[in-house]
Amino acid sequence: MKTGAGVYRPRSITLHQTIDLLLQDFHNPPTHKLLPRTMSLSLPLLYSFRRCPYAIRARLALRVCNMPVRLREVVLSNKPEELWALSPKGTVPVMQLSDGTVLTESMDIALHALERMAESPTKDALQAGRHQAIEMMTQCDQRFKPWLDKYKYADRFPEQAATEYRRQAVIILSQWDRQLARSPFLSGNNPGLADWGVLPFVRQFAAVEPDWWRTQPLPQLASWLSLLLGTDTFTQSMLRYPEYRQTRQEYCFPADAQGRAHKVKRRLLRRV
Numbered sequence: 001m002k003t004g005a006g007v008y009r010p011r012s013i014t015l016h017q018t019i020d021l022l023l024q025d026f027h028n029p030p031t032h033k034l035l036p037r038t039m040s041l042s043l044p045l046l047y048s049f050r051r052c053p054y055a056i057r058a059r060l061a062l063r064v065c066n067m068p069v070r071l072r073e074v075v076l077s078n079k080p081e082e083l084w085a086l087s088p089k090g091t092v093p094v095m096q097l098s099d100g101t102v103l104t105e106s107m108d109i110a111l112h113a114l115e116r117m118a119e120s121p122t123k124d125a126l127q128a129g130r131h132q133a134i135e136m137m138t139q140c141d142q143r144f145k146p147w148l149d150k151y152k153y154a155d156r157f158p159e160q161a162a163t164e165y166r167r168q169a170v171i172i173l174s175q176w177d178r179q180l181a182r183s184p185f186l187s188g189n190n191p192g193l194a195d196w197g198v199l200p201f202v203r204q205f206a207a208v209e210p211d212w213w214r215t216q217p218l219p220q221l222a223s224w225l226s227l228l229l230g231t232d233t234f235t236q237s238m239l240r241y242p243e244y245r246q247t248r249q250e251y252c253f254p255a256d257a258q259g260r261a262h263k264v265k266r267r268l269l270r271r272v
């Protein structure tokens with residue numbers, strides 16, 4: 001977390017500029033609905049990359065906790081200057097809050113979204129699983145992700161065979177599978193941040209060798225994965241946005257997700 005010096009603050013725009021933007025939208029309807037800028041400037045700003053598992057974690061948490069943000073889609077090989085100004089380490093996701101605070105860790109973004117969530121029974125349930133969610137995400141990032149990377153990019157790590165990296169990763173996945181034998185979700189009876197926080201990484205693991213995954217001895221985890229990948233929460237978190245650096249446009253996430261979710265869901269299902 002970083003605040004203060006070097007923090008990029010959105011420029012305020014004039015009424016004329018706002019009208020121009022709205023008219024421009026009227027004449028050239030965008031594929032995605034832009035949030036009227038006058039209303040959006042107070043929203044937190046999220047730099048995101050669609051396929052990054054950490055950014056997916058952040059978007060899932062924002063979606064589950066119903067926290068709208070302004071999303072700027074980046075491409076890792078061509079990050080905008082504004083992202084570097086916010087976070088010199090240059091990773092995504094990065095979120096800047098309205099008070100200027102910058103969060104550069106996906107888990108911090110997820111926990112912030114939970115903290116800011118309006119009081120409700122859903123929040124109480126998510127809050128009850130907070131400690132476990134932190135443990136799961138930490139285990140995922142510190143123990144599982146290194147094996148996942150080595151398995152996925154085994155040609156870059158020739159010291160051992162891909163199957164050995166896979167075996168190491170499966171040791172951790174087996175623990176999660178056993179946990180899912182006791183309750184339908186890692187968080188208990190309903191999906192919580194423990195589930196959403198590790199889902200993008202299990203998804204990535206399953207996609208390395210889909211044929212092997214279909215036959216592997218992790219039945220609970222496989223059902224859990226396909227169930228969560230079929231949810232609106234997931235599909236709405238995986239919408240495609242034009243690159244910010246090319247268009248200078250930002251989108252309200254997740255508020256405008258509804259319209260295109262079904263389309264994306266159909267496309268994802270066809271691919272399975």
Ligand SMILES: N[C@@H](CCC(=O)N[C@@H](CS)C(=O)NCC(=O)O)C(=O)O
Nearest residue numbers: 052053054076091092093104105106
């Ligand atoms: N610990 C960070 C990790 C974020 C991260 O490593 N993101 C990758 C993309 S998946 C990244 O931005 N890498 C920088 C790059 O590839 O240029 C988090 O939880 O947010």
